[in-house]
Amino acid sequence: MPSKTRITIKDVAREAGCGVATASRVLNNSGPASADVRKRVEKAARSLGFSFSATGRALQSKRSMTIGCLVPSLANPVFAEAVQGAQEVLLGSGYQLLISSSNYDGAIDNEAIATLLSNDVDGLIVTMTAPEKSRELKQARERNIPVSLMFHDPLDGFCSAYVDNFEAAREIARQFAALGHRRTGFLALRFATSDRSRNRYAGFLAECRARGLPDPALIEISEAEAKTPEKLADILREHSGLTAVFASNDFLAIAVQKAARLSGWRVPEDLSVAGFDGIEIGRMLDIPLATIETRPAAMGRQAAETLLCALQGGPFEQRPALPFQFRAGATLAAPRPESPTAAGIAPQPPSVPSLKYALKQG
Structure with missing residues (x-):
């Protein structure tokens, strides 16, 4: 049985009637494109069954295409719902969530963040014991790795999705x-x-x-x-x-x-x-x-949206408290x-x- 022909981004660009670079920007969410061009590229990709591999994106952007997520517990439905909300936003973006939990232990918090940073995550979504005292979060900021907090009141240098x-x-x-x-x-x-x-x-x-x-x-x-x-x-x-x-x-x-x-x-x-x-x-x-x-799921969605905006070249801005x-x-x-x-x-x-x-x- 003959092997299936591999669809490439060149095929998508040809089908959409645009250049390869334009098709790449649309599919990788890495730059501007008009609404009409974006619609044509996305339609072509769907009709051809094209999937832009995460590996390819990572190689092109020199990013790991991963986001670290730390919460105190996944047994607590509040944090589980927040993680689910973050995943909903990241679905289809090319980013994968690396999830860790600390069981409310400050030492494990910092160890987990250090491990995530060593794996070259592109950003962090974090709920932890004492973010204001964390050396590891400070290191992330020094390395220009954006950090979105969840449930915490906003801290200088970080954005947070929170309730007052x-x-x-x-x-x-x-x-x-x-x-x-x-x-x-x-x-x-x-x-x-x-x-x-x-x-x-x-x-x-x-x-x-x-x-x-x-x-x-x-x-x-x-x-x-x-x-x-x-x-x-x-x-x-x-x-x-x-x-x-x-x-x-x-x-x-x-x-x-x-x-x-x-x-x-x-x-x-x-x-x-x-x-x-x-x-x-x-x-x-x-x-x-x-x-x-x-609304824990909304907190997770907001944290991921804020982070994704920064990773895609947009502003990294604190949003108002959730209702x-x-x-x-x-x-x-x-x-x-x-x-x-x-x-x-x-x-x-x-x-x-x-x-x-x-x-x-x-």
């Missing part, structure tokens, strides 16, 4: 206050190493103060405590004066619901609970979770005087660390 955690957390405080809660708490995991958690607490605290409410208790817990309902129940009982808890993410908020049941408390009658992220499983609970709903919305769920209610949690002692104002993410006023 400070403002979003203020909305939770407004919801608590509207129902009459005064004794509230913020449950945090990895507070010292997560700018997202710190900014959420800062916004929550600022809005409570703006409304003349007592400072919310800052309750920091470990990984083991978060994963062990009995231990988390013990911690909640130590803060039995609280009538509402804002957990720094939805998984923690779901864990709080179970821990409350182990303590003999009902949600929301005895303890109101709110989360952050808006993961889909929160809708499916017997008592749907009240939360701040974000969020409050999802009411069914885990919020007005506090009851006879509530078991109301019998405890109100929490003392926490000592808030001095951070770069300090309180914004107003």
Whole structure:
């Protein structure tokens, strides 16, 4: 059986009625072309079954045609959705995503970025523990490798696809206050190493103060405590004066619901609970979770779009924060005087660390 004739870019150019260089620019997204020419080239490529190989692009552009992507965890649907969003944008661009996860470990973060840089990635999409302190990210910038952050507030020298955690957390405080809660708490995991958690607490605290409410208790817990309902129940009982808890993410908020049941408390009658992220499983609970709903896939798409624009010679510009919305769920209610949690002692104002993410006023 005769071998199939290999279609080349010269065939595409001939079919489209243009030069080889023009066809290459269109198919490689490497330069300008009129809408009419672009349409003819793309139609010719489709009709001939031509595929511009990634190897050929890399050789011509002296690029690896790869983008490194680092996230804390792929088990968390928030980060998995963000990665999926980035992949959707890169599909058909010729760029391949090299994915790594760190399990929320700062040392692994930097090791992973160093490995990606050693593989000559053309750009990075990153969610990590402390991007502002990372030597490896600084090295990427020094090598003119564009870096798009996801979920982090913008940092000097990098662009970020993010939700304004400070403002979003203020909305939770407004919801608590509207129902009459005064004794509230913020449950945090990895507070010292997560700018997202710190900014959420800062916004929550600022809005409570703006409304003349007592400072919310800052309750920091470990990984083991978060994963062990009995231990988390013990911690909640130590803060039995609280009538509402804002957990720094939805998984923690779901864990709080179970821990409350182990303590003999009902949600929301005895303890109101709110989360952050808006993961889909929160809708499916017997008592749907009240939360701040974000759009992780949109974050991934925006991060990839910003990066791809820079790699194709366009501007590398910070875009506005992505929208969020409050999802009411069914885990919020007005506090009851006879509530078991109301019998405890109100929490003392926490000592808030001095951070770069300090309180914004107003």
